[in-house]
Amino acid sequence: MEFDFLHPLSDDIIEHIQSLSSQNLGSKVVLHSKSDFPDINKVQLAIIGVLENRGDSNQINDVDLTAIRKEFYSLYPGNWQASIADLGDIKAGEELSDTYFALKSVVGTLIKKRIVPIIIGGSQDLTYAMYRSYDTLEQMVNLVSIDSKFDLGKENATDMALSYLTRIILEEPNNLFNYSVVGYQTYNNAQEEIDLMEKLFFDGYRLGEVSSNIKVSEPVFRDADIVTLDLTSIQSSSSGNFATFVPNGFNGKEICSLARYSGLSDKLSLFGIFNHNNSKSEAVLIAQILWYFIEGFECRSNEYPFTSxxxxxxxxxxxxxxxxxxxxxxxxxxxxxxxxxxxxxxxxxxxxxxxxxxxxxxxxxxxxxxxxxxxxxxxxxxx
Structure with a gap:
């Protein structure tokens, strides 16, 4: 069964949640522990960690999501009615392809059950496995990436994190209808990649354009099936990530607004956050990004497709x-x-x-x- 790939939360995280007030978010979420697994039929949102970053050679540390979960579950929920579960982690497989297979299987099953998975990685090439989970759903997919780069490297590049989009475009079955990048920075992308985006009629929104009027991006997220967020698109002064220094990028308020737009989309069925640097300061921001995504989900108007x-x-x-x-x-x-x-x-x-x-x-x-x-x-x- 697909859920056999999921490993329970650590005792450390469980004990931290149990030590919190009943008013904190942790008490509102059903947890995958060593003794219990959530009833999937009662879940609308499912949080899943993926402890895999071998697709990015620049990531030298193991993925650790402990600080993110502790920060997130220490927050207070809004006036939420959605049922949320933390299904635990998918650990790195023997090969990178094994992790892709596990993620594809779990996500595909959840989407078929109309559950929105929230994936926390790990390197951004996991987007490829998330996209492949739609293979059996017989639908075209709109992918939106909050990123400073297009990730259109050569197909045979050693770093999947820099070329996963090329693989998505070229491989069969081709389910990709549209790809949009929100927040790209021209000096981080080769001119031939910018030209290719135009030839394929994909959408690119520069950082300055979105920052000056963030509402310009809302229709893009409203049309998305998948949204992935590369944390290196956030400026270091907001994320606290000084291991990978980013002088220019979205600030904390802007990235939370984009997360809320993602959650608001009636069409969106999958959300991912990638390239966490394991720092406590960045974990604080990620927790708030998750909070705003769920806030958006709670405010969905369910007005598309049109009913009347x-x-x-x-x-x-x-x-x-x-x-x-x-x-x-x-x-x-x-x-x-x-x-x-x-x-x-x-x-x-x-x-x-x-x-x-x-x-x-x-x-x-x-x-x-x-x-x-x-x-x-x-x-x-x-x-």
Missing amino acids: KEDYIKYIVPLEMEELVFYKSNKSDRWWIEVPQIINRHTKTEKNSLLPCSYEDYLGAINQEIPERWWKTQRKNII
């Missing part, structure tokens, strides 16, 4: 060559744009699809500007 068009206002914007159709939710004031004549890659049938967008996209359309994400989505479906 009566809950939305339809706006039609005529352009010279196109007619764009927008929908605005009466519940959350969020916007979608209709992408017509989508060709399903499996059935070859045509249908309309709704792409999350912003109010600014609507205003731009009024001024005869076609939204860039709409155009890229159209191009991917025509090819």
